[in-house]
Amino acid sequence: MNDLNSLTQNSHFDEILKVDGKIKPIWILLVDGGPDENPRHMKNIYQYCKMFHAFDLDYLSIRTHAPGQLAYNPVERSMSTLSQKLAGITLPINKFGSHLNSQGQVVDSELAMKNFRYAGEVLCTLWERDLIFGKPVITQYIDHKNTSFNDVIFPGSEKESNNESNVPWRWLENHTKMCTYSLDIKKCEDRSCCLPNRHEEAAILLAENNGFLPPVTKGKDRHFLNPLHILEYCDKLKIPRYNAHCHFISSSTYSYLCCSECNVYFPTLSIVAQHKKNQHPKRRGRPAKQKKVFTNSVDNFLVPA
Ligand SMILES: [Zn+2]
Ligand SMILES: [Zn+2]
Structure with missing residues (x-):
């Protein structure tokens, strides 16, 4: 994350990261599954949220490769x-x-x-002596690890004074979609919380799916579909649940990772526990509702010809 912050301050990367001298509003990052980048780890999720807020991004999507796909990275x-x-x-x-x-x-x-x-x-x-795939290699020795974005203040963070991350859980749930291999962060409509979207057209398209890119989705021919194509042309009612089409997650694991109160899916059990603690505090201790069992089948998802 420190690296991303320093890249925005390095004019070498202006062409990639900026438009009209300002940081581009939509970022899609492809990261490896390492502990300092993996979008499933809570510490990284908080850092990505802080970066999103500090850069005034409209949308940030962090994606990692599923197991067995490293060779394509x-x-x-x-x-x-x-x-x-x-x-x-x-x-x-x-x-x-x-x-x-x-x-x-x-x-x-x-x-x-x-x-x-x-x-x-x-x-x-x-x-830095040689190019990689025709691109220059820029290196910098860093003496000590300094943490970027520590001074970012989120609306509502003062109410959660015991929260060390400075990212209020309510903010996290209102602005993110956390999945096993991805994390998506969006702006909300509340002007006292988020600034207006800088790229209005993209916001209108994403609004088709509650402001988020649709989940990884398999079509009837079992090929994965382009999420923008889904937003533009497909029947939104047939969009599957997040990670439901991910064959690395069995249906029983999937059920475990859904909140027993509101059925929302989270990538890890500890996030489910944190969600329950924050979102359903009064109901804790009551017997859990019967869980629904989800399948990884194609769910009759049709793509128009
Ligand atoms: Zn907001
Ligand atoms: Zn819940």
Whole structure:
């Protein structure tokens, strides 16, 4: 997330990230499933929400590859050339003198940081030497991990003073669609909460599905459909539930991940628990309603010819 913030401040990326000098209003990010990016982890979800708010985006969609699809991930394939460069090289570890004693323990942490910085900068120079798929590689050594977007204030956050994330749960539920392999964030209609959409046309199209891109959907021929095509041409009443067509999630797991009170689907049990705690506080402790069982079948989803 820090990287995304610094990219917006680097003029190299203005053509991709900005229009008329302002950050583009709609972002679709394809990320790998690593712990610092995966859109299923709560810590990342909060960070993506803060970034969405700080950049005044209209819509943010973060997508990751489902299991078995890593080979199709262009990011993974690009990164492999960086790992290749590391094979067979030795980075200098004691440029400014040894920071270790004879047992290999660090005895001078300041010197260790200086040496580490030097090795890191050498690596940056090595990595940025060649293009990847014709694109320049821009590297930067970062001394310490600083967290971006910590000063973002959400409407209503003052009411949840015990919430360390600063993202109120109510805001989260009103603006996000959390799924196993994706996270979508939208603006709401309440002007005391969100600024008006900057790209009105896209907002009108997304309004067809409550402001969100439709879920991953299989057509009658079992091929996955283009979500924009679904919004424009398909019968909205036949749009399946989120993740219902994801064959990695069995119908029993799917049922577990739906709230027993309101039946809304969430990607993990801990998010279901947090949802219940915040949205149904009075009803906690009562016997759960009978759960519906969902199937991953195609549900007669028709695409017009
Ligand atoms: Zn809002
Ligand atoms: Zn619920």
